[in-house]
Amino acid sequence: MFRSVARSAAGKHLLRRGYATESVPDRKVAVLGAAGGIGQPLALLMKLNPLVSRLALYDIANTPGVAADVNHVNTRSEVAGYVGEDQLKQALEGCDVVIIPAGVPRKPGMTRDDLFNINAGIVKGLCAAIAKYCPNALVNMISNPVNSTVPIAAEVFKKAGTYDEKKLFGVTTLDVVRAKTFYAGKAKANVADVNVPVVGGHAGITILPLFSQATPKANLPEEDIKALTKRTQDGGTEVVEAKAGKGSATLSMAYAGAIFADACLKGLNGVPDVVECSFVQSTVTELPFFASKVRLGKNGVEEVMGLGPLSDYEQAVTSVAIGVFTLAASSIGFAVVNRIAIP
Ligand SMILES: NC(=O)c1ccc[n+]([C@@H]2O[C@H](COP(=O)([O-])OP(=O)(O)OC[C@H]3O[C@@H](n4cnc5c(N)ncnc54)[C@H](O)[C@@H]3O)[C@@H](O)[C@H]2O)c1
Numbered sequence: 001m002f003r004s005v006a007r008s009a010a011g012k013h014l015l016r017r018g019y020a021t022e023s024v025p026d027r028k029v030a031v032l033g034a035a036g037g038i039g040q041p042l043a044l045l046m047k048l049n050p051l052v053s054r055l056a057l058y059d060i061a062n063t064p065g066v067a068a069d070v071n072h073v074n075t076r077s078e079v080a081g082y083v084g085e086d087q088l089k090q091a092l093e094g095c096d097v098v099i100i101p102a103g104v105p106r107k108p109g110m111t112r113d114d115l116f117n118i119n120a121g122i123v124k125g126l127c128a129a130i131a132k133y134c135p136n137a138l139v140n141m142i143s144n145p146v147n148s149t150v151p152i153a154a155e156v157f158k159k160a161g162t163y164d165e166k167k168l169f170g171v172t173t174l175d176v177v178r179a180k181t182f183y184a185g186k187a188k189a190n191v192a193d194v195n196v197p198v199v200g201g202h203a204g205i206t207i208l209p210l211f212s213q214a215t216p217k218a219n220l221p222e223e224d225i226k227a228l229t230k231r232t233q234d235g236g237t238e239v240v241e242a243k244a245g246k247g248s249a250t251l252s253m254a255y256a257g258a259i260f261a262d263a264c265l266k267g268l269n270g271v272p273d274v275v276e277c278s279f280v281q282s283t284v285t286e287l288p289f290f291a292s293k294v295r296l297g298k299n300g301v302e303e304v305m306g307l308g309p310l311s312d313y314e315q316a317v318t319s320v321a322i323g324v325f326t327l328a329a330s331s332i333g334f335a336v337v338n339r340i341a342i343p
């Protein structure tokens with residue numbers, strides 16, 4: 001449904017923000033896990049997004065308070081809080097984009113894979129509900145381990161007969177955000193001008209920042225590139241250790257999640273040339289899911305873009321990462337089929 005807002009206060013605000021359109025479509029966005037460390041700031045950032053007309057905040061507890069709080073912000077969208085499984089249907093019906101940060105975070109000493117047992121069950125339940133109540137929504141998966149929760153979501157949607165590979169995204173934007181920040185610092189570039197693609201996956205050495213393609217060019221020495229790569233790969237652990245048992249990245253993740261959801265909404269609205277990195281079904285390598293640059297459009301993924309030219313170092317780390325993925329894929333397959341009963 002389209003509603004003309006061009007002449008309204010909201011419309012003028014949109015024009016000022018560069019969303020110059022005669023009419024802006026109504027778009028419903030749900031955040032599942034909205035009362036959590038990521039969920040709350042992400043709810044606020046989505047409330048600030050002028051492309052959102054309805055914001056549904058769902059969690060197993062505490063969402064009425066979060067929704068009442070966020071709803072007082074004087075921006076376009078109407079906010080509603082939903083709590084508990086009984087209200088999941090209402091939260092999801094009519095959604096264009098569903099963002100999932102529901103699940104437990106890491107503590108120091110844990111890997112993202114240690115979250116698998118709990119988070120796979122949570123994601124499975126939520127995706128079964130998405131298949132039922134908003135099968136056409138774009139799904140932005142934040143819950144870890146992203147390298148496994150995305151294939152699990154795909155399996156749930158396949159079983160439900162609703163799988164569309166163009167609509168399922170693992171959110172790897174935080175890796176891009178980190179790579180840009182770290183590169184800008186080393187290259188002494190204005191961070192706002194920096195672009196760095198990050199491909200692969202979202203765990204340790206599967207995170208592959210392509211600094212050879214970074215702009216603006218800085219011709220950094222190889223040891224700087226290696227250090228930047230390692231810091232990007234370990235960015236999550238850096239935050240987990242600094243938080244010392246109080247969780248993992250929440251604020252930077254909310255920022256990254258809001259960037260990615262905004263890109264999805266722009267794509268849905270027909271804005272041309274919206275490109276972000278994301279972990280999606282892919283034929284770019286031999287792996288079934290892989291993060292690379294993705295062009296977003298009216299149906300979700302419009303094009304999964306190739307890796308582009310890689311440096312010798314990037315080629316080597318990519319081969320190692322693909323090996324790690326291939327090993328893990330057998331256990332993901334095992335987990336999906338045997339440990340997680342797909343409805
Ligand atoms: N993709 C990324 O780059 C990235 C970055 C940071 C964190 N994460 C992951 O995001 C997840 C959430 O992190 P957090 O710090 O917000 O954790 P958190 O514990 O602060 O919040 C999680 C929220 O999920 C809710 N929840 C649990 N089960 C649910 C269910 N069945 N339905 C709806 N909500 C449910 C909890 O009530 C809680 O409010 C973790 O798995 C974390 O590892 C991913």
Ligand SMILES: O=C(O)C[C@H](O)C(=O)O
Nearest residue numbers: 106144235236237248249
């Ligand atoms: O590291 C984590 O556990 C959270 C997240 O995946 C991150 O990269 O910050």
